[in-house]
Amino acid sequence: MRRRAAVVGAGHTRFGALNESPRELLRAAVDQAYGSVDKGLTPLDIGEGFLGTLGFSGWQLGNASAVLAEEARITGAPVTRVENACASAGFALRSGILAIESGARDLILVAGVEKMTDAPSRRRRYWLGVSGDTEWERMAGLTFAGVYGLMASAHMREHGTPVEALAEVAVKNHANALKNPNAHLRKAISREEVLASPLVADPLRLFDCCPVSDGAAALLLAGEDVAHRFTDTPVLIAGAGAGSDALALQDRRSMTRLAATRRAADEAFQRAGVERSDVDFLEVHDCFTIAELLALEDLGFAAPGGAAALELSGATRLGGERPVNPDGGLKAKGHPIGATGASQAYEAFVQLRGSAGDRQVRGAETALAHNVGGSGASATVTLFSVG
Amino acid sequence: MSRSIVAGSRVEPSGELGGVPVPGPDEDAFTLSVAAIDRLPWPVAGFPVRQVQPFGPFPPALAGDLGEALGRPGIDVRPARPLPELGAGLISLLDDPTEEGGVALVLPTSVPQGAPVPPRISEAIALGFARGPGVRLRGSSLPAGGADGARIDDLVQELRGHSSARRAASDPRPAPAGRDVEVDGGMAWSETRTPVGGRFQWESPAAYSQGSSADPWLVSEGAYLPWPTYLAHRSGRWRLAAAECGACGARFFPWRGSCPNCGRSDRLERRELSRSGLEVEATTVVHPGAQPSEFDLQAGSSGSYEVVVARADPHIRVTLQLTGASPGSVRIGDRVDAVLRRLFPLEGAWRYGLKAIPAAPMAGTTA
């Protein structure tokens, strides 16, 4: 049987407009991850490290992984920066999982970090578009808000998706974030407020968009055969999948479905040997509200066009049949680009260990995390289960 | 005997031109000249056009190789020259009894309205006009030219009215004003250039470096399309030229060196897609603050803009910013035409690319 990886520790900084530098954020997340290991851990036992970061605003465009090695005090071990835009940490996590599953490593550090709020506005807008298609989408005047606005318009046209369903995603995720002390936007909002907020990229409004956030998250992975050295309650990575698609929306077969997500989900479920009905809650990539609807459809939890009704039914709320984004999602918890994939895995770790506090999904045994790069050029899906 | 086509397109900085509103902020002498070439009957009946000699306030790097940029093989493009010298050269070309080809002269002038065209150019145009079909410059001192002249007038008028008149009809907003959106007046290209690494760099026109809320001569702060790469692909970019693989039949866009379907590179053929009547499949209106920083100047002067994804071929879609119509006025299912427009200034040069305008009604159809 395949050797599986397990999460034995995890750390998470607050997300938001923070004073700390990327180095300080990384150190805080890693130290918290170290501290979370029940039986302790010696950093120098870590075999390898993977860092997810876009390097937003150019803070350390090349060789950023060395910063992780320094701040985690593992200098000497190989470290690699993994960059797949907003899915950077999802793919860093995947690299760590593969290293353990292959038997090459026993203990891995995965971290993600982004510092986005301290760049001047123009520079920030420049960087918010760097992961889109440079040759066409960007030259047409699009950043991701615009690209997701296009996708939303096509989805509405194809399925009659109501704006109320988009608003419901924002309302739900804001409500969840109120219960997450690490969340960026801890403010309840109403559907009316969402629908009255200024348009950003029609039909998407301000409250349909995730905030620009700083933050970091870190994970410690071990082979399931050695995990007991670190904790008696590891969280198993049951299966991981990933996929890719054309960079530009115009080059995709469909503008309302993410092929990368579908492929990643199929692979993850197949490898994990679990069914969708086994999943107790989902962490999905909701950089814009429309993205949560697309995710539920592409992950196979709703038929194409069916996610709106699912959201409006309340089934995705905390306490609902299958909660989606109990931590507030990118939408309200915040979206420090390179940290998001690790943050989702952090949520799976604390939830499946029953330590998520006010936002605990009761009895959760299986969780799914879904991380998307850009508008769907890349995606990871990871399934977690109690050890 | 040689014959000539002379297409004149003039851009005024403000006000009206012959009763037609001035072009939008994304039009300039260059885009109008390209449009002029597009509107010419091509190849011009009876002879292949051999020469294009653009001059005037063109971006210098684009003036010298317009033919190549437009994917018109066989066009011999000469560099910009002072008007009288160019006129003299044209006259000698027209007078050459051995000259078998035709001449297309594109004149994007910044001559003030009503002012005479410099004498040698007038002479050349008159000579060319006398020798064959020609298009005279409106407002110039040339004779009207009888029936041909009327036809030519129509052509120029059509060219000029192509987008502007429609914009005037569909967009109730007042024409944008101010230095940032001046078209020709603000496009005084500095002739001071310095070779840098085998290429040229241009100094910023003073008009843009003063009083503007945002420095349009941005230096890239990260990922972008570098100027040489942009130049290398401009033909396909501006002409919507796809590649068709003769081995497997796949069509793809933009052009790339090998077929993404079968991987072969030996049987690729250039296929210009129609730039008319593309069906819109997705739309969004980008509001100020959501634009990439290259578009700060535009967003600051004219606010929100619409972006559409439109189908150009059963297998090819393109993403285009809408111009010449109010943002939000184009819906999914509508049709648009793709036109060359100025996009944004970066590192001392304007970037040009396709934008979308509401499609012209199809000939022969009625509402």
Ligand SMILES: [Zn+2]
């Ligand atoms: Zn082929």
